[in-house]
Amino acid sequence: MAVRLSSTFVFRKLHQLTGILPLGVFLLEHFYTNSKAMTGAADFNNAVRDLQSIPYVIFVEIGGIFLPLIYHAVYGLFITWEMRPNNVAYPYPRNWFYTIQRVTGIILFFFITFHVLNFRFGLIPGLNELSVADHPNQAFDIVSREFANWAIFAVYVVGITATVWHLANGLWLFAVDWGIVIGERAQRMAGYACIAVGLLLLAVGLNAQVAFIRPGGLLGLIGLAS
Numbered sequence: 152m153a154v155r156l157s158s159t160f161v162f163r164k165l166h167q168l169t170g171i172l173p174l175g176v177f178l179l180e181h182f183y184t185n186s187k188a189m190t191g192a193a194d195f196n197n198a199v200r201d202l203q204s205i206p207y208v209i210f211v212e213i214g215g216i217f218l219p220l221i222y223h224a225v226y227g228l229f230i231t232w233e234m235r236p237n238n239v240a241y242p243y244p245r246n247w248f249y250t251i252q253r254v255t256g257i258i259l260f261f262f263i264t265f266h267v268l269n270f271r272f273g274l275i276p277g278l279n280e281l282s283v284a285d286h287p288n289q290a291f292d293i294v295s296r297e298f299a300n301w302a303i304f305a306v307y308v309v310g311i312t313a314t315v316w317h318l319a320n321g322l323w324l325f326a327v328d329w330g331i332v333i334g335e336r337a338q339r340m341a342g343y344a345c346i347a348v349g350l351l352l353l354a355v356g357l358n359a360q361v362a363f364i365r366p367g368g369l370l371g372l373i374g375l376a377s
């Protein structure tokens with residue numbers, strides 16, 4: 152018997168899938184590369200140079216990051232526009248998480264647009280007009296110069312926190328919606344696991360950010376950097 156899938160169902164599943172693969176996986180790679188800043192400018196610059204030497208890198212970026220990101224962002228904004236928040240009438244955690252997933256999505260839309268134009272393309276006039284990707288020898292210096300500005304630093308703290316929340320809650324939504332965790336107890340345990348993953352990712356993301364202005368990052372501040 153042939154099964155007919157509605158286009159909304161397919162668009163929705165594709166939206167959920169792109170959030171995990173490639174976007175979630177890319178975020179892990181991105182935090183890994185950023186964490187190279189913990190051991191200094193040369194290590195970070197080498198990591199940027201290695202990434203830029205991937206054969207056909209521009210096509211890898213377009214197919215593996217930009218297109219899935221644009222699809223997920225535009226369809227996510229459409230879902231948000233259609234949303235029916237009920238966290239005020241029913242103040243349960245799941246209802247709040249529903250609203251926060253959409254609010255962080257909107258924050259991410261603006262943050263990622265700014266971040267990509269700024270560091271990948273160097274297109275924010277008056278702020279940074281050098282692309283980090285095209286100037287690996289200066290990559291660390293470009294980022295650390297910008298993070299010395301407390302307003303830019305604060306924008307990145309908000310952006311990283313919103314991204315990690317969105318991914319950690321998204322992992323839980325995905326696992327439940329795709330039938331990977333079934334049953335109330337399993338879903339509760341998966342919720343705790345996603346909180347743990349989120350806290351760990353937040354620590355790694357912010358530690359890497361601080362490493363651009365303080366050697367070793369947050370760990371360096373308490374004498375634990377290697």
Ligand code: HEM
Nearest residue numbers: 167170171174175178224227228256259260321322324325
């Ligand atoms: C750029 C702007 C973005 C917007 C506007 C956006 C919007 C949304 C919205 C509205 C949802 C909820 C869908 C639902 O409940 O059915 C969602 C889910 C999700 N997003 Fe995003 N998002 C964005 C970026 C990202 C990024 C960068 C990542 C990865 C780091 C990501 C990962 C996820 C995941 C894993 C889910 C859960 C999928 C599911 O519901 O099963 N999103 N997004």
